[in-house]
Amino acid sequence: MRTKFSLLQAVAGVALGVVALAPAQAQESVKIGLILPMTGGQASTGKQIDNAIKLYMQQNGDSVAGRKIEVILKDDAAVPDNTKRLAQELIVNDKVNFIAGFGVTPAALAAAPLATEAKIPEIVMAAGTSIITERSPYIVRTSFTLAQSSTIIGDWAVKNGIKKVATLTSDYAPGNDALKFFKEHFAAGGGEIVEEVKVPLANPDFAPFLQRMKDSKPDAMFVFVPAGQGGNFMKQYAERGLDKAGIKVIGPGDVMDDDVLNGMGDAALGTVTAHLYSAAHPSQMNKDFVAAYKKAFSNRPGFMAVSGYDGIHLIYQALKKTGGKTDGDALIEAMKGMKWESPRGPISIDPETRDIVQNIYIRKVEKVDGELYNVEFQTFEAVKDAGKTKK
Secondary structure, three states, rough: OOOHHHHHHHHHHHHHHHHHHHHHOOOEEEEEEEEEOOOOHHHEEEHHHHHHHHHHHHOOOOOOEEEEEEEEEEEOOHHHHHHHHHHHHHOOOOOEEEEEOOOHHHHHHHHHHHHHHHHEEEEEEEOOHHHHHHHOOOOEEEOOOOOHHHHHHHHHHHHOOEEEEEEEEEEEEEHHHHHHHHHHHHHOOOHHHHHEEEEOOOOOHHHHHHHHHHHOOOOEEEEEEOOOHHHHHHHHHHHOOOOOOOEEEEEHHHHHHHHOOOOOOHHHHHOOOEEEEOOOOHHHHHHHHHHHHHHHOOOOOOOHHHHHHHHHHHHHHHHHHHOOOOOOHHHHHHHHHOOOEEEEEEEEEEOOOOOOOEEEEEEEEEEEOEEEEEEEEEEEEEEOOHHHOOO
16 A cells, blocks of 8 residues: 555656746746857947847846747957857757847858758848858848949949049958949949958958048048948048048948047048948838937947847747748748838848848938938839849
């Protein structure tokens, strides 16, 4: 009898253990491996995205569809070998359900085969080369492509009396995309490239190149440098007297990133760029976003911040659609064709390319209440990536 009673007790104990475990399993967290450059030359990109994700989670809670969201931040310093190693560790050791971030194109490409192999979504919140989403069926992008803005500024330049342009672009894939698409559209309208310079991605010294720009006597300079390098570029541009020589800067908006714009001084006034976001975007949603970001982090959000904010929103909405299930294929299907209102304006995920479709604004740097802002004056709606639509 005692043996039978002990056995019943043991069975009851196991049953109670199973019941006790059930809620814990139901509440198992959804893990997001966030790989960003938090140090090095692209650190401002990483900090903006990290800040924006924190802000979104403060505003929207840290649970979705009954699942707690856990973000595991890793610093790759924008070095692709680091990115690959960290992505592998996050997938194998931490068992993450998403990898996200990716400050530069080489980083996003380094992680792509791992996303494919693990069948988990890779949410690109920064890198801007057209080919990225083609490298894995699990990649979805919430940032931009350089083709979206470079084509539009090329068309704008020739229609607004700019006939001769010198180009200065960072020597890596996004810089090559920016140059290619600008040249195609500028030349098609009758414009002439009088000087073409490529600068190193890491710690560039712009001064010797700027003298060549000045000597070529262009109407304007087309400039692409990644987010965070615009301040250094504009400092050297002013020191070399290009602003006094009447050579204006045009380009995609990376060079006039809101994150550093206010420190550039009056040399930046009048700069015209085409871009996806300005802190001066006049919607109420953006005014609220800027105010909340400033309150939380004591500085102005730039386009990388809004890309991170939209990236975490995409993850939340996909989880809502799947009822908290983290099957990679189901999550990607949930993301395709998704549309929402962002602080930058209306955006959607192209169901065919998994790339972002968004408004591109032409903006001019002006002083507003004593601060420099990119003031939008023309809108191109629902722009797709020209790098794919032409293929």
